[in-house]
Amino acid sequence: MRWGLRPRGPGPAALASARSFWGPPRLPCRLGWLGVTRRLLVRSVTGASNQLTNPNSGKYRDTVLLPQTNFPMKLLGRQQPDMELEIQQKCGFSELYSWQKERKTKTEFCLHDxxxxxxxxxxxGHALNKILKDIANRYHMMRGSKIHFVPGWDCHGLPIEIKVLSELGGKAQNLSAMEIREKARSFAKAAIEKQKSAFIRWGIMADWDNCYYTFDRNYEAKQLRIFYQMYDKGLVYRSYKPVFWSPSSRTALAEAELEYNPEHVSRSIYVKFPLLKPPPKLASLISDSSPVSFLVWTTQPWTIPANQAICYMPESKYAVVKCSTSGDLYILAADKVSSVASTLETTFEVISTFSGADLKNGTCSHPLIPDKVSPLLPATHVTMAKGTGLVHTAPAHGMEDYSVASQHNLPMDCLVDEGGIFTAEAGPELHKKAVLEEGTDVVIKLLKTSKNLLKEEKLIHSYPYDWRTKKPVVIRASKQWFINITDLKTTAKELLKTVKFIPGATLNAMVDMMDRRPYWCISRQRVWGVPIPVFHHKTKDEYLINSQTIEHIIKLVEQHGSDIWWTLPPEQLLPKQVLSQVGGPDALEYVPGQDILDIWFDSGTSWSYVLPGNNQRADLYMEGKDQLGGWFQSSLLTSVAARKKVPFKSVVVHGFTLGEKGEKMSKSLGNVIDPDVVINGGQDQSKEPPYGADVLRWWVAESNVFTEVTIGPSALNAARDDINKLRNTLRFLLGNVAGFNPKTDSVPVNQMYVIDQYMLHLLQDLASKINDSYKQYDFGKVVRLLKAFYTRELSNFYFSIIKDRLYCENENDPKRRSCQTVLDEILDVMVRSFAPILPHLAEEVFQHIPYLKEPRSVFRTGWISTSSIWKKPGLVEAVESACAMRDSFLGSIPGKNPAEYEVIIVIEPGLLFEIIEMLQAEETSSTSQLNELMMASQSTLLAQEPRERTADVIELKGTFLINLEGGDIREESSYKVIVMPTTKEKCPRCWKYTAESSDTLCPRCAEVVGGK
Structure with a gap:
């Protein structure tokens, strides 16, 4: 069929000019290559991908170069976990850390565990945290940095002690301190071994032979040295203050050891405090005939016996009101009159109003102890959010109350013992009653008897609980050791400005938590921990600690561990020169203190023991968001206190793991996911199949870890499906580089097919974006980029186009080698891209690369390597414009095989014609680059409409905007795509419709077979 004379276009000079545009970056075209390809690739192209599914039928089977690889498409059942164990052994996972440490390299990367x-x-939760760290470490190692990653364990503290004691039951009461410590140590060691073996199984690369443990004697000695440094600077002090106290654990707690129960029920009460001495400014307002009381609301009735004052807000308005029910006069905040009256189910008549400042120098009587005076005092912590605008003040049971008491020299007597029980000082009615239970009941009854209770009601609100025992805490004053963090906070906040936080908002969250922290209580009343190294006088309120005593104790700890505090007699814990000054061995005036250090101080000093070099500053700390008030903060404060430095350059904060529906995991709900069951499968493997560690790692990487992370069967199945799709892509790549040796068979980039050059251009872009994502610790973006690339750009686009060239051309044909060169580069970039996330799969792929006679480890051969000459923005115009025409063509024959059609492309003379002509120099071709892209039987390129056409054609019109040189060169061209059924027959070898008859080979196949 003749289409008429084909104009030759603008000539060689113009063509050279067009080529010159294809170098520098430019603004995206109107459609943009990604938009075009995405629209193309989601459309089903029936026949295009399967036209060569079985081309080896009949006598030409042996002439077709089908993919060849032993790499399995899927690993079923136990195959996945078994393969991972084999890979770990074969590829030296256990030696990788020591290998990389011995390399000579200029850069180091320290992630402090x-x-x-x-x-x-x-x-x-462990899996999420450790795998995130491992991905970061493996990335930096592949980039050439020497990794410093020493895993550690927090080994002391109340939860271990409580577990040990609860397992012993009644026998626990008879145990000595050393017996408890020995059992706690054994318990911790067993837990460490379990966790360590799991972490290694997950593929975590670390210095497993030199882990750090907070019960290690050298670690304890370093910790005591930092304690004394801080003490010597005046930052550590002993004081009687209210602290969070756990009656269930019988110890003080830090803020970080609390969890807030939003469903806690308190018995809130409205109480009258009768006026005793009117404030001078109000004397004229208050008559002697009617009794006046101050109205107070509290959610902690048990604290009323310890009341020492009533606080008011000087700037607010207050009112004297008359109760319509009783006729009594009350004083409360003017803003609270109507809401309190409503709660008390009465009405108040306002007699007069006055400024809070006018309450100065007034007093009232205690509602349970009539002869006890409670002064009226101004305070900044009073608010109008709840209550009456007047706050009952018990200095032993509130931080703000304590502050007021300090300013006004109020008594700070504590009426509650270590078990949360009223002491004898609380009076016979309350003595030996638990404050949160019967004690509250008795206080309320006593208030009723004294006629000072106006109302009691239940209040559901958020209340602090001991995070270990899950029971409510109280605030209780006791003698404790504190760190003065007021000055430290100012320096710490200034130094935090030099630290990079990911996500950025977590910096403010950490600063807010620090600001809300009035002081840091570091003493605990337990035995499983590091002792606070002080000696208390037997009869006086004095203690002994100095450079001599501390050095002596540190030496003993270095030799024998902190057990010496409980095993050695007191006279041996003191150096001889000090012992002689304090009574000698026979009349020693001091005894060792019984408090241990808060475990946040234990772990918070880890930087001094673990971090390398003189600077002792990690590149990265990476933990869950609970550590903003925990380990991040204790590490920061101890480091700033000891040396005025931050211990980290960057901080990455991740969320918690939740069940599939976003619910908290709990055994009662049955939604707890055990990592071992994920890897090895459960008892019923039809319901809990063995996924292997890589699925767990993919789930971690893919999740948006900067928020809460959900896990369940559907998330794990989705991760497995993603990996299987990735495996299929890798299998195609491995199978089609069979018989290819990059050293001898590679084709230079400038001699490649344009579509192949285009794929290298995309690959360069992918590598750059993946590298940037790893740098930002955004592993979810790495996964998204990879998935988009291997599903859209590869499986749906490039692979479907190149199969004919791979399978049916001559083995050594430059066209085929061009394609194989690109496939080899794609394979290399992809495997290195996901290697930090899926180390087992990456190593498995490297075992199957056909030209590697002795497989190397992907982790010992560096990071992604790309070439700057791959980046050719002008290529995008060539392929993108052809793709726009291909999109029109494929869209006109939905569900049909494009190889059964011929395509005529008509483009007006100009830049677009010249660009497309680069893909097909001849007028009509079934083997050109343009026809390969179109996937048609043959393509014809014309600069004007054909003179003749058949009746059954489809005509499609479009325009395309060429945009080069950053917009300096813009040219919009129109094109027409004419589609018609082919007149050719199906070739029995390649199955393309390019043969003259169904039993003869097409010209291309005849040439290939003839040559063979």
Whole structure:
């Protein structure tokens, strides 16, 4: 069929000019290559991908170069975990850390491992944290940095002690301190071994032979040295203050050891405090005939016996009101009159109003002890959010109350013992009653008897609980050791400005938590921990600690561990020169203190023991968001206190793991995911199949870890499906580089097919974006980029186009080698891109690369390597414009095989014609680059409409905007795509419709077979 004379276009000079545009970056075209390809690739192209599914039928089977690889498409059942164990052994996972440490390299990367707690089995929270760290470490190692990653464990503390004691039951009461410590140590060691073996199984690369443990004697000695440094600077002091106290654990707690129960029920009460002495400014307002009381509201009735004052807000308005029910006069905040009256189910008549400042120098009587005076005092912590605008003040049971008491020299007597029980000082009615239970009941009854209770009601609100025992805490004054963090906070906040936080908002969250922290209580009343190294006088309120005593104790700890505090007699814990000054061995005036250090101080000093070099500053700390008030903060404060430096350059904060529906994991709900069951399968493997560690790692990487992370069967199945799709892509790549040796068979970029050059251009872009994502610790973006690339750009686009060239051309044909060169580069870039995330799969792929006679480890051969000459923005115009025409063509024959059609492309003379002509120099071709892209039987390129056409054609019109040189060169061209059924027959070898008859080979296949 003749289409008429084909104009030759603008000539060689113009063509050279067009080529010159294809170098520098430019603004995206109107459609943009990504938009075009995405629209193309989601459309089903029936026949295009399967036209060569079985081309080896009949006598030409042996002439077709089908993919050849032993790499399995899927690993079923136990195959996945078994393969991972084999890979770990074969590829030297256990030696990788020491290998990379011995390399000579200029750069180092230090990720300081926050110590998990040694009191339980490994769980998905561990998996999330350790795998994130491992991905970061493997990336930096592949980039050429020497990795410093020493894993550690937090080994002391109350949760371990409580577990040990609860397991012993009644026998626990008879145990000595050393017996408890020995059992706690054994318990912690067993938990460490369990967790360590799990972490290694997950593929975590670390210095497993030199882990750090907070119960290690050298670690304890370093910790005591930092304690004394801070003490010597006046930052550590002993004081009687209210602290969070756990009656269930019988110890002080830090803020970080609390969890807030939003469903806690308190018995809130409205109480009258009768006026005793009117404030001078109000004397004229208050008559002697009617009794006046101050109205106070509290959610902690048990604290009323300890009341020492009533606080008011000087700037607010207050009112004297008359109760319509009783006729009594009350004083409360003017803003609260109507709401309190409503709560008390009455009405108030306002007699007069006055400024809060006018309450100065007034007093009232205690509602349970009539002869006890409670002064009226101004305070900044009073608010109008709840209550009456007047706050009952018990200095022993509130931080703000204590502050007021300090300013006004109020008594700070504590009426509650270590078990949360009223002491004898609380009076016979309350003595020996638990404050949160019967004690509250008795206080309310006593208030009723004294006629000072106006109302009691239940209040559901958020209340602090001991995070270990899950029971409510109280605030209780006691003698404790504190760190003065007021000055430290100012320096710490200034230094935090030099630290990079990811996500950025977590910096403010950490600063807010620090600001809300009035002081840091570091003493605990337990035995499983590091002792606070002080000696208390037997009869006086004095203690002994100095450079001599501390050096002596540190030496003993270095030799024998902190057990010496309980095993050695007191006279041996003191150096001889000090002992002689304090009574000698026979009349020693001092005894060792019984408090241990808060475990946040234990772990917070880890930087001094673990971080290398003189600077001792990690490149990265990476932990869950709970550590903003925990380990991040204790590490920061101890480092700033000891040396005025931050211990980290960057901080990455991740969320918690939740069940599939976003619910908290709990055994009662049955939604706890055990990492071991994920890897090895459960008892019923039809319901809980063995996924292997790589699925767990993919789930971690893919999740948006900067928020809460959900896990369940559907998330794990989705991760497995993603990996299987990736495996299929890798299998195609491996199978089609069979018989290819990059050293001898590679084709230079400038001699490649344009579509192949275009794929290298995309690959360069992918590599750059993946590298940037790893740098930002955004592993979810790495996964998204990879998935988009291997599904859209490869499986749906490039692979479907190149199969004919791969399978049916001559083995050594430059066209085929061009394609194989690109496939080899794609394979290399992709494997290195996901290697930090899926180390087992990456190593498995390297075992199957056909030209590697002795497989190397992907982790010992560096990071992604790309070439700047791959980046050719002008290529995008060539392929993108052809793709726009291909899109029109494929869209006109939905569900049909494009190889059964011929395509005529008509483009007006100009830049677009010249660009497309680069893909097909001849007028009509079934083997050109343009026809390969179109996937048609043959393509014809014309600069004007054909003179003749058949009746059954489809005509499609479009325009395309060429945009080069950053917009300096813009040209919009129109094109027409004419589609018609082919007149050719199906070739029995390649199955393309390019043969003259169904039993003869097409010209291309005849040439290939003839040559063979």
């Amino acid at each position: 926050g110590p998990p707690y040694a009191n339980g089995d490994p769980h998905v």
